[in-house]
Amino acid sequence: MKTWRYLLCSAALVLQGSVGLVAHAAVAPAALQALAGDDPDARMQAVSDIAAQADDDAARVLHALKNETLYATPDGKVFIVDGGSAVDAASGKAVTAPATLDGIVVNNRLRGAVDAALSGLALLSPQRAERLAAARSLQGSEPDAAQTALLRKAAAAETDAEIAALLRQLTATADLRAADTATRRDAALALAGSTDPAVRRTLQAMLAPAGSGGEPDAAVRAAARAALDAIDSRAARTEFIGNLFYGISLGSVLLLAALGLAITFGLMGIINMAHGELLMIGAYTTYGCQALFRHYLPGAVDWYLAAALPASFIVAALAGMALERTVIRWLYGRPLETLLATWGISLMLMQLVRTLFGAQNVEVANPAWMSGGVTVLGTLVLPYNRIAIIAFAFLVVGAVWLVLTRTRLGLFVRAVMQNRRMADCVGVPTGRIDMMTFGLGSGIAGLGGAALSQLGNVGPDLGQAYIIDSFMVVVLGGVGQLAGTVIAALGLGEVNKLLEPVAGAVLAKIAILVFIIVFIQRRPQGLFALKGRSVE
Amino acid sequence: TDTIKVGILHSLSGTMAISETSLKDVALMTIDEINAKGGVLGKKLEPVVVDPASNWPLFAEKARQLIANDKVAAVFGCWTSVSRKSVLPVFKELNGLLFYPVQYEGEELEKNVFYTGAAPNQQAIPAVEYLMSKEGGGAKRFVLLGTDYVYPRTTNKILRAYLKSKGVKDSDIDEAYTPFGHADYQTIVANIKKFAAGGKTAVISTINGDSNVPFYKELGNAGLKATDVPVVAFSVGEEELRGVDTKPLVGHLAAWNYFQSVKNPVNTEFIKKWKAYATAKKLPNAGGAVTNDPMEATYVGIHMWAQAVEKAKSTDTDKVIAAMGGQTFQSPSGFTLTMDATNHHLHKPVMIGEIKGDGQFSVVWKTKAPLRAQPWSPFIKGNEGKQSM
Amino acid sequence: MLQVEQINQYYGAAHTLRGVSLAVEQGQCVALLGRNGVGKTTLLKCLMGVLPVARGAVSFNGRDITHWRPHQRAAAGIAYVPQGREIFARLTVEENLLMGMAVLPRREAAAIRDDVFELFPVLKDMLQRRGGDLSGGQQQQLAIARALLAKPRLIIFDEPTEGIQPSIIKDIGRVIRLLRGHGDIGILLCEQYFDFARELADRFVVLSRGEVVAAGPQSEMDGEHVRRHLAV
Amino acid sequence: MNGNVMFSRPAWIALAVVAAAAAALPVLHLAFPPGHALHVSAYAMGLCGKFMCYALAALALDLVWGYTGILSLGHGLFFALGAYAHGMYLMRAIGRDGVYQSDLPDFMVFLDWSAFPWYWAGTGSFWYCMALAILVPGVLAFVFGYFAFRSRIKGVYFSIITQAMTYAFMLLFFRNDTGFGGNNGFTDFKRILGHSVTAPETRAVLYLATLACLVGALLLCRWIAASKLGRVLQAVRDAESRLMFIGYDPLRFKLFVWTLSAMLCGVAGALYVPQVGIINPSEMSPANSIEIVIWAAVGGRGTLIGPILGAFTVNGLKSWFTAAFPDLWLFALGLLFILVTLFMQKGILGLWKRKEKTAAAAVPAAPAPTTEKEAA
Amino acid sequence: MNSVVKREGLDTAHGVILYLDDVTVSFDGFRALNKLNLEIEVGELRCIIGPNGAGKTTMMDVITGKTRPTSGSAYFGQTMDLARMSEHQIAGAGIGRKFQRPTVFEQHTVFENLELAIRMDKGVRRTLFARLDSAQRDRMADVLRLVRLHGQENRPAGLLSHGQKQWLEIGMLLMQEPQLLLLDEPVAGMSDAETARTAELLNELRGRHSIVVVEHDMGFVAEIAQQGKVTVLHEGSVLAQGRMDQVQADDKVIEVYLGR
Numbered sequence A: 001m002k003t004w005r006y007l008l009c010s011a012a013l014v015l016q017g018s019v020g021l022v023a024h025a026a027v028a029p030a031a032l033q034a035l036a037g038d039d040p041d042a043r044m045q046a047v048s049d050i051a052a053q054a055d056d057d058a059a060r061v062l063h064a065l066k067n068e069t070l071y072a073t074p075d076g077k078v079f080i081v082d083g084g085s086a087v088d089a090a091s092g093k094a095v096t097a098p099a100t101l102d103g104i105v106v107n108n109r110l111r112g113a114v115d116a117a118l119s120g121l122a123l124l125s126p127q128r129a130e131r132l133a134a135a136r137s138l139q140g141s142e143p144d145a146a147q148t149a150l151l152r153k154a155a156a157a158e159t160d161a162e163i164a165a166l167l168r169q170l171t172a173t174a175d176l177r178a179a180d181t182a183t184r185r186d187a188a189l190a191l192a193g194s195t196d197p198a199v200r201r202t203l204q205a206m207l208a209p210a211g212s213g214g215e216p217d218a219a220v221r222a223a224a225r226a227a228l229d230a231i232d233s234r235a236a237r238t239e240f241i242g243n244l245f246y247g248i249s250l251g252s253v254l255l256l257a258a259l260g261l262a263i264t265f266g267l268m269g270i271i272n273m274a275h276g277e278l279l280m281i282g283a284y285t286t287y288g289c290q291a292l293f294r295h296y297l298p299g300a301v302d303w304y305l306a307a308a309l310p311a312s313f314i315v316a317a318l319a320g321m322a323l324e325r326t327v328i329r330w331l332y333g334r335p336l337e338t339l340l341a342t343w344g345i346s347l348m349l350m351q352l353v354r355t356l357f358g359a360q361n362v363e364v365a366n367p368a369w370m371s372g373g374v375t376v377l378g379t380l381v382l383p384y385n386r387i388a389i390i391a392f393a394f395l396v397v398g399a400v401w402l403v404l405t406r407t408r409l410g411l412f413v414r415a416v417m418q419n420r421r422m423a424d425c426v427g428v429p430t431g432r433i434d435m436m437t438f439g440l441g442s443g444i445a446g447l448g449g450a451a452l453s454q455l456g457n458v459g460p461d462l463g464q465a466y467i468i469d470s471f472m473v474v475v476l477g478g479v480g481q482l483a484g485t486v487i488a489a490l491g492l493g494e495v496n497k498l499l500e501p502v503a504g505a506v507l508a509k510i511a512i513l514v515f516i517i518v519f520i521q522r523r524p525q526g527l528f529a530l531k532g533r534s535v536e
Numbered sequence B: 001t002d003t004i005k006v007g008i009l010h011s012l013s014g015t016m017a018i019s020e021t022s023l024k025d026v027a028l029m030t031i032d033e034i035n036a037k038g039g040v041l042g043k044k045l046e047p048v049v050v051d052p053a054s055n056w057p058l059f060a061e062k063a064r065q066l067i068a069n070d071k072v073a074a075v076f077g078c079w080t081s082v083s084r085k086s087v088l089p090v091f092k093e094l095n096g097l098l099f100y101p102v103q104y105e106g107e108e109l110e111k112n113v114f115y116t117g118a119a120p121n122q123q124a125i126p127a128v129e130y131l132m133s134k135e136g137g138g139a140k141r142f143v144l145l146g147t148d149y150v151y152p153r154t155t156n157k158i159l160r161a162y163l164k165s166k167g168v169k170d171s172d173i174d175e176a177y178t179p180f181g182h183a184d185y186q187t188i189v190a191n192i193k194k195f196a197a198g199g200k201t202a203v204i205s206t207i208n209g210d211s212n213v214p215f216y217k218e219l220g221n222a223g224l225k226a227t228d229v230p231v232v233a234f235s236v237g238e239e240e241l242r243g244v245d246t247k248p249l250v251g252h253l254a255a256w257n258y259f260q261s262v263k264n265p266v267n268t269e270f271i272k273k274w275k276a277y278a279t280a281k282k283l284p285n286a287g288g289a290v291t292n293d294p295m296e297a298t299y300v301g302i303h304m305w306a307q308a309v310e311k312a313k314s315t316d317t318d319k320v321i322a323a324m325g326g327q328t329f330q331s332p333s334g335f336t337l338t339m340d341a342t343n344h345h346l347h348k349p350v351m352i353g354e355i356k357g358d359g360q361f362s363v364v365w366k367t368k369a370p371l372r373a374q375p376w377s378p379f380i381k382g383n384e385g386k387q388s389m
Numbered sequence C: 001m002l003q004v005e006q007i008n009q010y011y012g013a014a015h016t017l018r019g020v021s022l023a024v025e026q027g028q029c030v031a032l033l034g035r036n037g038v039g040k041t042t043l044l045k046c047l048m049g050v051l052p053v054a055r056g057a058v059s060f061n062g063r064d065i066t067h068w069r070p071h072q073r074a075a076a077g078i079a080y081v082p083q084g085r086e087i088f089a090r091l092t093v094e095e096n097l098l099m100g101m102a103v104l105p106r107r108e109a110a111a112i113r114d115d116v117f118e119l120f121p122v123l124k125d126m127l128q129r130r131g132g133d134l135s136g137g138q139q140q141q142l143a144i145a146r147a148l149l150a151k152p153r154l155i156i157f158d159e160p161t162e163g164i165q166p167s168i169i170k171d172i173g174r175v176i177r178l179l180r181g182h183g184d185i186g187i188l189l190c191e192q193y194f195d196f197a198r199e200l201a202d203r204f205v206v207l208s209r210g211e212v213v214a215a216g217p218q219s220e221m222d223g224e225h226v227r228r229h230l231a232v
Numbered sequence D: 001m002n003g004n005v006m007f008s009r010p011a012w013i014a015l016a017v018v019a020a021a022a023a024a025l026p027v028l029h030l031a032f033p034p035g036h037a038l039h040v041s042a043y044a045m046g047l048c049g050k051f052m053c054y055a056l057a058a059l060a061l062d063l064v065w066g067y068t069g070i071l072s073l074g075h076g077l078f079f080a081l082g083a084y085a086h087g088m089y090l091m092r093a094i095g096r097d098g099v100y101q102s103d104l105p106d107f108m109v110f111l112d113w114s115a116f117p118w119y120w121a122g123t124g125s126f127w128y129c130m131a132l133a134i135l136v137p138g139v140l141a142f143v144f145g146y147f148a149f150r151s152r153i154k155g156v157y158f159s160i161i162t163q164a165m166t167y168a169f170m171l172l173f174f175r176n177d178t179g180f181g182g183n184n185g186f187t188d189f190k191r192i193l194g195h196s197v198t199a200p201e202t203r204a205v206l207y208l209a210t211l212a213c214l215v216g217a218l219l220l221c222r223w224i225a226a227s228k229l230g231r232v233l234q235a236v237r238d239a240e241s242r243l244m245f246i247g248y249d250p251l252r253f254k255l256f257v258w259t260l261s262a263m264l265c266g267v268a269g270a271l272y273v274p275q276v277g278i279i280n281p282s283e284m285s286p287a288n289s290i291e292i293v294i295w296a297a298v299g300g301r302g303t304l305i306g307p308i309l310g311a312f313t314v315n316g317l318k319s320w321f322t323a324a325f326p327d328l329w330l331f332a333l334g335l336l337f338i339l340v341t342l343f344m345q346k347g348i349l350g351l352w353k354r355k356e357k358t359a360a361a362a363v364p365a366a367p368a369p370t371t372e373k374e375a376a
Numbered sequence E: 001m002n003s004v005v006k007r008e009g010l011d012t013a014h015g016v017i018l019y020l021d022d023v024t025v026s027f028d029g030f031r032a033l034n035k036l037n038l039e040i041e042v043g044e045l046r047c048i049i050g051p052n053g054a055g056k057t058t059m060m061d062v063i064t065g066k067t068r069p070t071s072g073s074a075y076f077g078q079t080m081d082l083a084r085m086s087e088h089q090i091a092g093a094g095i096g097r098k099f100q101r102p103t104v105f106e107q108h109t110v111f112e113n114l115e116l117a118i119r120m121d122k123g124v125r126r127t128l129f130a131r132l133d134s135a136q137r138d139r140m141a142d143v144l145r146l147v148r149l150h151g152q153e154n155r156p157a158g159l160l161s162h163g164q165k166q167w168l169e170i171g172m173l174l175m176q177e178p179q180l181l182l183l184d185e186p187v188a189g190m191s192d193a194e195t196a197r198t199a200e201l202l203n204e205l206r207g208r209h210s211i212v213v214v215e216h217d218m219g220f221v222a223e224i225a226q227q228g229k230v231t232v233l234h235e236g237s238v239l240a241q242g243r244m245d246q247v248q249a250d251d252k253v254i255e256v257y258l259g260r
């Protein structure tokens, strides 16, 4: 309710074209003092008062409040402090900040009010995106009939179809309380297209028995029921599509985690327990790039990934090549020993990272363009970082596939892995190929790590979280089968995500493991097993 | 001997190192601080650090080693409840002394242990009360989300009983658990969203350890804002937030008994000392050193023990236990904390903080005075007779 | 072109090659004979660099290659048809053949020369089959084709006729004769099929218990002391 | 390799000496008061007892891995199941001395359960639980093995599904609703067969029982390895298909050792739990199973004595390192694993054996195609 | 060598020990065997020749259970349907096989290789308690001499040369005392003298076992086939069958196999 009041007073002002008229009025010190005070209700009122002013100064103060740059002295003088410079909020003049400043605390209640006020201001903004965001942010709360007129006005003034539709839905919600049954029925029908959860609640309330606050008119009830069914079936569809998306997304994460292993283990036969740590190296390299950008190129910090991807590939590949030359090359032909040695390497790498970066996680932030998500089908938010990772996973798979099947290097790699001695005899420098293959696998693990850093932890244990899943994926797909790895990763992702809503995360995970065990019974050589004599 | 040995039993490797390493460091700092002031009973404290490596049987082995072989006067350590459970028999058998600095589920009271972290009534219940208040957003529906182990399960059991007593229906409570290390919160976040469509909803998170980062990242990117669906966490502090970009998380909450952002001279001093220590010892990432609740609890615990030893004029376990009761300490939380003589828990203030963009918390609510712990929650059946403890 | 001087080899404590010397000249085919287990394969492996030699020297076209890696020898122009075929089992026949051209520059290695298909037509039909799925004899043919594709200066054959049908043995004989006819290729042929070897060889070397016990021109090959060393 | 003699004479003597020395520990523990030069502390004895349990698990693993070539990444599960079985008895034996003074274990009271679930029936009996400790891992291994071996799952495929199995069990046991105490598992035991678990005499007896089981298992394994069956097992490892063509059914042989090995692991777990005082699901974590493999590899697989040595060495070093260099010990341990692999191909035991007979070194590293088989 | 012990279950009432009836094996559409019909009589020594890739090895794979026929049936005696038996059951029923590529237990000694092959109950319990009796020891000594590996019995088989492994495999086959021996290219990689020895050995075994030999060495085939039947396989079915001299004179055989 409150939200609405702020919105509507500011919107009303804007509608009257008063913005220009009241420009440059200072913000009332009394309101500011209340804002800096302790009384929650007074503070809410202060936000409301400031919002009512609906001018740039007010907007600046509200923005500052939201962005934690609003400070107050103990006696209630309020300043906007941005970096080194301070502005007296009451006068709008630049001043030197007093020493006694303390940040004004915002809690969620206040923040909600500020957001709504700012949305109100934005509803008539010339920027479409701002208006859209404002209209969206209004969903979820219920307007009363008296406020509907204003919304109608805004809707009428609106030129953009999507925003207009949103606003119309908001007015329809209000119409549900109209005295006229026809209006109520039309409104209910109009709401069938709504994706606003509040609408569903309202409709459901209408279906309560007439005596306990439900809708008395049968036709309106039927309309409400129809609208509700439409909403529910759309919701179910959306949910299913959402689960599919989550499955692909989880699958692409598994794929990125496992792809490097598909090379070092699948092709080369090294039971690479340090694979997880190569992922970790990639992630820490990403962290390092981010830190460098923050320090040296703060303006371009959103593009740190552009440097981090090649860097994590190179760093992990170099680390991998170093391991190959020092340890692993002595173990070809003794695959089980590689388990022991790489386990040792894994312990050392984890401890190394703990010593260098600390045992705690480090922060890797999504670049701005990867934060948030796109809303589809009304309610389904597909986070940008997930979409980016899906696309990235397929890109990497494609590249690896091309290298392995379409280049001479790829042919040599496969030949060396099958029969190292004979490959040597036909003139392939096996040592170099080994090193490059392991480097490639490690580099891809590094890329995987860079991608994973966008979703989860970057810490010394990062690798441990993925190593088991990675092995499962590679083995399920069939060792040495790139296509198998891809299918296995996506398949496991999907199965997991379709089970999870039914069984819960724990049981879904157990079910997946049982599934793997049973599946391998049916296909003892993995999904994409080779058949025939050549396997023996 | 001219030193008094004390044991530090925190995992420095394995999954729990992420949380426990800084407790080891803060313990060492505190010991340095005490030594700089002349030590205890005129003797210097000598820390014995071991690494139980997040392995519970190893905790028991190391505890025995500290008490029996190294003859330490007290042990400061453990984080997870299971690690505490695994060392308890050893402390009982050898009559050792353990200071446990982490919030936990209660349902325990051991003579040989002093609990300097919160019991459920000193953290969880006030947090939920706050969420239900007007100021906290007036939540009507609750998602209890946790890592699948005893602390979250117990806490949620207590909270469910508490919510019921406040008239919240079972259908308005959703309880979900994820395995340790769970990293994919897409479905969970989608479910929260769906559940939240049914009315004003708050999420109470007892997710522990590594899962928090993916959870919060998913939350941020899926567009669930704190103003819509606030999440209050009991295991996320300043240290955990170091691994997260908090800008999308502004407004989500945590309940603790201490925040780094608390303003008082003791805390200012504490933070300063810690930062200086981190720099001097070249701890990794010293530039970003932060303090948090379990660190404060460790700090308080060691000081109180030192005071008790001075009072008892001995490091003898029984004498120290006797002297611990009623010890007070001016803590960085801004309150003077008292050790309860009967239940071995600290009286602690409760604070609720909202996450800020810089990874700190702004305290939006706190108790006026420290609360006494109720290790035996009255919301669990069968504990009725234990309320005097 | 190939000069082997006094090489010795040990498997652990077992002295397998004892001071073996031999030479293969350009355009010449040398047959290496001996009973089972006398060390023929071991010798060839030493020449290819698969096994290290303990003492002695191997030189090729005047260069000392004793310590070269196999791929360096391959690059220098030595091709090897090993005993046991050593096909890349999971590569297709085509890929196996392409591997044969690993030493050639990329440009030359793009396509497989037709002459090998003339020699072993069956391979042409089976280009997309996996090497490991072929029958034993087909694999042997593939191994020989693979070696020929490298345009070698010296070919080392370890029992190339093993498991091959008679008509193709004849073909292989023709190929070897053809190669010899080129005049610039050396051939070292280890063979149990005595008649086959005798027909092709210019010279022979008989090994027994790791030692050269007889050597000489082809004309002496039927001699009593040679036969004695081959008898059981 | 060959021979119907189980041990050479010096080996018998060495075994007897080591066993006697080990048996002396508890005597010294009981006979001399703390502070006496000859006193063995409870800590030292406990450590040694714990290591012997680990050694038994490593020995069991060696039977399937070293001899039969089946790399199990799930032996930690069998170990933990044995431990849980015994743990059930120990929980029951607490009686009403728990926090809630109920006949039910505390965690069940806490879950508001009013009676034992069916699978706890009979667990008040020590011998029944001992039987469970052997049978549960045995039956699980038998069923799992039967299907896996029948489907001819081999190599890493087998390893990974054993890993999936232990991981699934770990998640299952973490659930409180499963009825095994969830994350906390079982702990705070009070007594065993009426004797306090913390009494020095009880500890000594447990220790001796462990020693006896270890020696017994070693002799059993040694006997099997030296029999013709042992050679069949090695043949399974090296050329399973060839074995079928001379008339052996590899399924039965694999199933036999696999099940036996799981049961030995169960025994190890059952002995472990009263000595360390806790069993919880993290013992089922895949990393624990990998560690068992590592003990066997470090000691020298396929040697039986090697895994025992390996378990002692790795765990001994770990115990020492974690106290002596708490910040750096993983470097040392990691390095140890790498060095052992690179320079001691046959593990620690290999060092000693190499001296013994240089001729053995003549056995070449398996040629490339064979190794592919192993890898695939 | 002692005569073959009659095995339970094997019914050779019609004097035929092996029937292949319209056996087809196809790999992804390629027919390695194409409606192959073959009968081997009890005590017969049958030579099978044919071009590389004719399907000889595949045929042995079918008989020993390694490959299942796509269609058609294979019977051992009158009653044993080989398509329904597993590899070890087939071996236990009395079919022994030497592979084209020598396959022995490389990590075991020569002695152990033979010991493993000995004919006996190959169940787990019997194997665990098995002890060599003196008759068995004698037999092993005989076989060792026969395959000329005496003095090598304590060497790991992996260290043998190619030809020696061939011999060892034959030795294992003899220890198994099968009723039907399948020998896939037994003299590949053997010198002429050794080939002659092998021929002698097979001639000695003739009559006591039923034997199927696949070889490309025509001299050897001629020597062991004597007046018996030689079958020529081509593209998965029988191209020709008859005495050695008949077959060698057959135009089609010359065309596809012998060459001109």
Ligand SMILES: Nc1ncnc2c1ncn2[C@@H]1O[C@H](COP(=O)(O)OP(=O)(O)OP(=O)(O)O)[C@@H](O)[C@H]1O
Pocket: C011, C012, C014, C016, C034, C035, C036, C037, C038, C039, C040, C041, C042, C043, C083, D362, D364, E158, E159, E160, E161, E162, E163, E164, E189
């Ligand atoms: N890897 C090895 N380790 C030890 N000894 C070996 C090894 N390979 C072969 N030998 C032994 O070395 C000797 C020579 O073997 P080699 O393979 O060179 O014989 P060959 O003359 O090629 O015999 P064949 O005609 O059977 O192929 C044989 O006695 C064999 O047992």
Ligand SMILES: Nc1ncnc2c1ncn2[C@@H]1O[C@H](COP(=O)(O)OP(=O)(O)OP(=O)(O)O)[C@@H](O)[C@H]1O
Pocket: A531, A532, A533, A534, C129, C133, C134, C135, C136, C137, C138, C163, E027, E030, E031, E032, E050, E051, E052, E053, E054, E055, E056, E057, E058, E059, E100
């Ligand atoms: N698994 C398989 N996949 C595809 N083709 C196969 C497979 N196994 C065998 N073949 C083909 O079947 C045919 C018959 O092979 P087989 O090994 O039986 O021949 P063979 O008569 O034994 O020949 P050789 O005399 O050369 O040993 C060959 O052309 C071979 O390439």
Ligand SMILES: NC(N)=O
Pocket: B079, B080, B081, B082, B102, B103, B104, B105, B151, B235
């Ligand atoms: N006690 C806890 N946080 O596990």
Ligand SMILES: [Mg+2]
Pocket: C040, C041, C042, C083, E161, E162, E163
């Ligand atoms: Mg040879």
Ligand SMILES: [Mg+2]
Pocket: C135, C136, C137, E056, E057, E058, E100, E184
């Ligand atoms: Mg064949």
